Structures are given as C-alpha cells and as structure tokens.
Amino acid sequence: MFFHILTAIAPYKIGQPGFTKEAIRQVNQDFANGAIAVKIWKNIGLEIKDSKGQYIMPDDPAFEPIYKDIAAHNKTLIAHIADPNTIWEAPNPDAPDYDYYKRNPQWYMYNKPDVPSKAQILKARDHMLEQNPNLRVVGAHLGSMEVDFKQLGDHFDRYPNFAVDMAARMPFLMLKPRADVIAFVTKYQDRLIYGTDTEFDTKKPIQLQVSKWEEAYALDWRYLATNDTVDYKGRKMQGLGLPASVLRKIYHENAVHWFPGILENSKETK
Numbered sequence: 001m002f003f004h005i006l007t008a009i010a011p012y013k014i015g016q017p018g019f020t021k022e023a024i025r026q027v028n029q030d031f032a033n034g035a036i037a038v039k040i041w042k043n044i045g046l047e048i049k050d051s052k053g054q055y056i057m058p059d060d061p062a063f064e065p066i067y068k069d070i071a072a073h074n075k076t077l078i079a080h081i082a083d084p085n086t087i088w089e090a091p092n093p094d095a096p097d098y099d100y101y102k103r104n105p106q107w108y109m110y111n112k113p114d115v116p117s118k119a120q121i122l123k124a125r126d127h128m129l130e131q132n133p134n135l136r137v138v139g140a141h142l143g144s145m146e147v148d149f150k151q152l153g154d155h156f157d158r159y160p161n162f163a164v165d166m167a168a169r170m171p172f173l174m175l176k177p178r179a180d181v182i183a184f185v186t187k188y189q190d191r192l193i194y195g196t197d198t199e200f201d202t203k204k205p206i207q208l209q210v211s212k213w214e215e216a217y218a219l220d221w222r223y224l225a226t227n228d229t230v231d232y233k234g235r236k237m238q239g240l241g242l243p244a245s246v247l248r249k250i251y252h253e254n255a256v257h258w259f260p261g262i263l264e265n266s267k268e269t270k
Contacts, residue, residue, distance in 0.1 A: 004262055005030075006037040006078065009066060011044050015051055020062050024069045031073055036261050037138075038070050039078040045121035046083070046109065055116050057124035064131065071135040076259050078165075079128075080140035082121040083107065084172075085147060096171035118144070129159045138193065138258055139164040146172040149184045156191050163258050166250075167195030170220050174232050182240050189246045193254045194220070224250070 007030035013019050027038050040058060048056045058081050070077055086095045087109045091102065101108055109115045122144065129137060139145075143164040145152040155162055166173070173181050185192060198213045223230050227241040242250075256262055 004036045007035040008039045020065050023066050037076040041080050059124040059127040067132045076136040078138050081125045082118050082144040142169045163191040165193040165195035168197035189249050194250045
C-alpha cells in the first residue's frame with residue numbers, strides 16, 4: 001500500500017497584494033516536497049467574495065498564472081467546483097446526499113438568494129478549462145454533473161484535458177438505470193477514476209473508521225465488478241459486472257495517467 005499527498009491554493013487571501021505570486025511559491029515548494037496535484041474547493045464559487053461582495057469564481061484572473069504554473073510543472077488540478085443539485089433545493093430526505101447536508105447545513109444554497117447558480121459556477125469552471133488546454137483537470141465528485149450523463153459526456157468530448165473522480169457520488173450511479181450506467185462507463189472508461197472521499201476523524205476509534213471504509217469500498221466493488229444484487233439504503237439494484245479491463249482502468253490505470261508521478265517514490269505502509 002502506498003500514498004501521495006496533494007496541496008491546495010489558499011483562496012481566502014485572494015485580492016491581497018502578492019496573492020498570486022505567494023500561491024505559486026507555495027505550490028512549487030509543495031511540488032518539491034512531493035505533492036503530485038493541487039486542489040481547489042467549492043468555497044470558490046459558493047463562499048468567498050471579493051471586496052465588492054461578488055463571489056470569486058474558478059476562472060478569476062488571479063488564478064490564471066497559478067493554473068499555468070501547475071501545467072508547466074506537469075501536475076494535475078483537482079477541481080471540486082459546485083456541488084450536487086440538491087443544495088440549491090429544499091432539503092429532501094430521499095436525496096442520496098441528504099445525510100451529509102443534514103450534518104453540514106451551511107452548504108445549502110436554496111435559502112441564499114444572492115448565491116450564484118450551479119450553471120454559473122460550472123460555466124466559470126468550463127471557461128477555466130478552455131483557457132488552459134494544457135492543464136490536466138480532474139473534476140472531483142463526477143465534476144458536479146452527477147445526474148446528467150449527457151452533460152458529463154459532452155464535457156469529455158469537448159475537453160480532452162478533463163477527467164472526473166467518482167468519490168462520494170457512487171449512489172448517484174447506483175440509482176440510474178443499469179444499462180445506461182454500463183454504456184456510459186464503457187464509452188468513457190478512460191476518464192473515470194475511482195475514489196472514496198473517506199476522512200479520518202481523530203476523535204473516533206481508528207478500527208471503527210477502518211471498518212466503515214472497508215464496508216463502503218466493498219459495496220462499491222460489488223456494484224462495479226459483479227452482477228450481485230446490492231443494497232443501498234434499502235434500495236436494491238443489480239451490479240454492473242464490468243469487465244476486468246474496464247475495472248483496471250477505473251481503479252488503477254486512469255490514476256496513473258491523470259496523476260503523473262503517482263507511482264514514483266511511493267511511500268509503502270504496512
């Protein structure tokens with residue numbers, strides 16, 4: 001088993017003198033220390049505002065030299081931009097992500113009249129992709145296009161520098177018609193990277209957390225790799241039974257391709 005780290009841009013300082021230069025200095029230092037990617041988060045577009053009270057978007061000019069620097073170092077940008085449609089709607093207990101937003105209600109946007117729409121945020125993300133064709137971008141959580149295969153597929157067709165991870169969005173796949181998911185995954189098997197989005201809570205027993213991680217991982221594997229009937233919150237669906245060649249891409253080969261250096265200087269753990 002091995003792991004790698006990534007770094008992040010500190011966007012709360014945007015607008016301050018020297019922001020861009022300092023951000024580049026910091027990510028370059030982190031690259032030298034082994035970081036293989038840089039992440040931007042949903043607070044860009046959903047939380048941080050400029051001095052005029054306008055929401056900062058992912059295509060803000062202050063970020064552009066940083067993106068160019070990441071590309072020049074042959075690193076990857078992980079972009080968690082926007083969130084599922086449900087945060088712009090009233091809480092829905094039947095939504096796959098209801099439990100998360102119930103615990104984190106600050107991310108509900110339906111009661112914030114001045115917040116940008118999801119379409120506006122993703123349009124800014126797409127503008128960033130267009131401006132940086134040499135920058136590899138992995139959209140976290142199916143690129144926040146988890147309910148619309150056509151939209152996601154159109155992005156893959158339009159932006160060859162764009163892939164997505166599947167972290168925390170497997171339930172959205174599970175609830176779609178099986179044949180549609182198989183067709184989509186098969187067609188875009190080079191652009192999908194498996195992920196879990198698990199987190200470590202220092203306040204909880206480690207073994208309890210490991211057990212939950214293993215349980216979630218096993219459910220995802222059964223859904224992707226077998227024809228078994230799997231259960232997700234009382235809903236039963238048949239696994240996809242994807243061939244080994246596709247599974248190897250989703251679980252291994254695509255990560256190697258989209259994150260150059262991921263196999264170099266690997267830190268082994270026992």
